[in-house]
Amino acid sequence: MADAAVDKGWATLLRRNGDEVVARWSEAAAQSLEGRMTRAELERDVREMYDALVAGVGEGDRHTLADASFAELRALLADVSHTRARQGFSSTETAVGVFALKEAMLGVLEEHGDLAAYRSFADFSRLIDELGLYMLEVYAQAREAVIGEQADALLELSTPVVKLWDGIISLPLVGTLDSARTQVVMEKLLQALVDTGSEHAIIDITGVPAVDTQVAQHLLKTVQAARLLGAECIISGIRPQIAQTVVALGIEFGDISTKASLSEALLAALRKQGTDVVRRTGRRDR
């Protein structure tokens, strides 16, 4: 009796109608993934998943993804999820590839199945849900990893210290200044002050969207630390709306010099340094 059930369940149906399942599966998946990947790529993915699934399905119809025989399938699904996450597919687009198998299987059932096969569809459906959830889980982890890498890259990239003149360095700040970034920024600036022997540093905040008390506090601390090294800081790039907000917040910049633009700050630093900037008159060729 058990044998009869095995013979008529979804696993047998899946095994016997391989080509048809793969064709229907690809068809169903292609509807949601139209344009995101080529048909050939999709069919290859589907074929691989089919092979791994069939290889893992042993006797009977009740399986869970945790079965040892599914190790290969799990690895494959994880691989596919990783790739999709890195290629920028959405979570739906990632999981739909597996869920499309249900639709394909229903089609095959209509053609070849009998009552027993229909009965076993619930077991099949449960397994496919597990596969989909597993893919989503891996997808989420992969996305998180991508985001983490990007955050790290941003931390590295966004804090260049630029030498503007002998003894004058500039630090253009872009984006949000949270505690972690400020720490990096401050270290870089102080190190650059020591390395270049500069006495003037211009912190340009043109690219900082909002200056709240935390950002202001970080800026003030950086300026104080620079002073301990014998360097003077000028904060430049204060836009009108930022100025108004800072005043309303009640933040005092005290005796720290501030300028509206980087060029004004550079001029101020040059003057303090004793460098005169003179516009040449008369001969204008060269």
Next chain:
Amino acid sequence: MPTPVVVESGEIHEIHTDADVVRVRQAARTLALSAKLSLVDQTKLVTAASELARNTLVYGGGGRATVEVVRLGPRRGVRAVFVDEGPGIPDLDLALTDGWTSGSGMGLGLSGARRLVDEFEVSTDVGTGTTVSVVKWTR
């Protein structure tokens, strides 16, 4: 006092990490733009939202922010409500004093945020949490 304020659209954000504070700030900026607040008012609202979200995180131990576009008659505005279930504020007058802080900040967050917005309400109970609601209206 309670005039019919219509909520047009809104977002809810959980606040549990520094990154969530940034998210709340971005939501406030997006909605301020869609409510057509002036550039200065946008910046003020975003800064106030940033302060209050950080307060929720640091002093309230995390919570939730609701940012929404509201309409009152012909005026539109952005309302931000910050809810935490933290220790509450024992002395609200003291907390609203410039320069006073129970932590390591500048002591301008709460009082400064009040000056940045048009409407400001705090309800707090020691032991049960704090709710701060602010609105910035178009001019």
